[in-house]
Each structure stands twice: as structure tokens, then as C-alpha cells.
Amino acid sequence: MSADEKNEFGQISRRDFLRLGWANGVVRGAEAVERALGQTKKKAEGPVRLGPVERFRSLPVGTVQPGPPGSRLYVVRIEKGLLALSTRCPGDGYPVARRPQDPSEDSLAPHGRFYCPADASIFDRHGRLRAGPAPRDLDIVTLRVNEGILWADPAALLVRTDGDETAGILPLESPAK
Numbered sequence: 001m002s003a004d005e006k007n008e009f010g011q012i013s014r015r016d017f018l019r020l021g022w023a024n025g026v027v028r029g030a031e032a033v034e035r036a037l038g039q040t041k042k043k044a045e046g047p048v049r050l051g052p053v054e055r056f057r058s059l060p061v062g063t064v065q066p067g068p069p070g071s072r073l074y075v076v077r078i079e080k081g082l083l084a085l086s087t088r089c090p091g092d093g094y095p096v097a098r099r100p101q102d103p104s105e106d107s108l109a110p111h112g113r114f115y116c117p118a119d120a121s122i123f124d125r126h127g128r129l130r131a132g133p134a135p136r137d138l139d140i141v142t143l144r145v146n147e148g149i150l151w152a153d154p155a156a157l158l159v160r161t162d163g164d165e166t167a168g169i170l171p172l173e174s175p176a177k
């Protein structure tokens with residue numbers, strides 16, 4: 001934008017502001033399409049090997065572990081077992097970040113939650129939406145154990161429905177004390 005498109009205070013005109021907003025919307029829309037295509041591509045990939053299930057059983061309740069690079073999932077140790085959450089915000093698909101120092105939104109631990117940097121949606125460690133404009137909870141990635149190895153299948157996403165407290169949980173007893 002040239003200097004003569006700004007007013008005497010160095011501010012852009014309303015028309016230019018709207019034009020920029022429109023351009024920003026186009027860029028953001030294009031990013032969303034790109035992310036959606038990326039998800040489609042990801043869905044064509046197979047299950048992700050996460051490692052020996054014993055290693056996950058012994059994690060303290062409340063621990064959040066990112067999946068292997070590119071897997072787009074978090075594994076959460078909850079009281080009843082393990083839960084794998086998609087890192088894709090159900091809003092526009094932006095990657096949701098772990099915020100281990102933030103106040104907790106659940107009773108699993110005093111600190112830690114997930115945060116969507118695009119629109120500031122907040123999710124607890126169960127992936128439940130606690131604040132912000134995202135349309136629903138984080139999607140759940142299906143987990144299974146085969147011969148002692150934990151696998152996640154990012155192609156098999158579960159969309160949680162209200163009040164469903166057990167969806168997608170892989171039951172695990174607590175480690176023997």
C-alpha cells in the first residue's frame with residue numbers, strides 16, 4: 001500500500017481496511033482448504049506405532065504426550081486409561097498447542113490444557129471444549145493394543161457427542177504399586 005492510500009494520520013482508509021480484511025479472509029480460507037487436504041492425505045496413511053503399552057501405563061495420570069512427528073495426535077493418561085486426541089482444532093483445523101503451564105481445566109492435574117492459537121479456544125485434557133468459538137470437543141483418535149504395542153489410527157476419528165464420557169478410551173489399569 002502506498003503512502004497516499006493512507007490518511008493524514010498514517011491510517012488506512014475504511015475501504016482499504018475492508019479490502020485487506022477480505023484478502024486476509026481469502027488467505028485464511030486457502031489455508032483451511034490446504035489443511036483439509038492435508039488431513040485427507042493423512043487419513044490415507046496407516047496406523048501409527050506409539051510403542052510398548054507398558055510405557056504408557058506407567059505414566060502419571062494427567063500426562064500428555066505428543067505422538068510421533070507428523071502423527072497429529074496427543075496421548076493423554078487419564079484415570080481410566082489412555083485417550084488419544086487429534087491435534088486439529090475442530091474449528092478451522094489449526095494445530096492445537098499443549099500449554100503445560102496454563103491453569104488446568106480438569107481435575108487430572110493442577111496445570112495444563114490445550115489452546116487453539118487461531119481463535120483462542122481452550123480444551124481440557126479430555127479434549128473437552130472449555131472456552132472459545134470451536135464448534136465441538138477435540139476429535140478422538142482410535143487406539144488399540146497389538147502384542148503389547150500401542151497403535152493409533154488417525155484415519156479413525158471419533159466425533160464425541162455430548163455427555164459421552166467413555167468414547168475412545170483405551171482402558172488401562174494403574175501400574176502396580
Ligand code: FES
Pocket residue numbers: 089090091092093094116117118119120121132133134
Ligand atoms: S480454528 Fe480453533 S477455534 Fe477456530
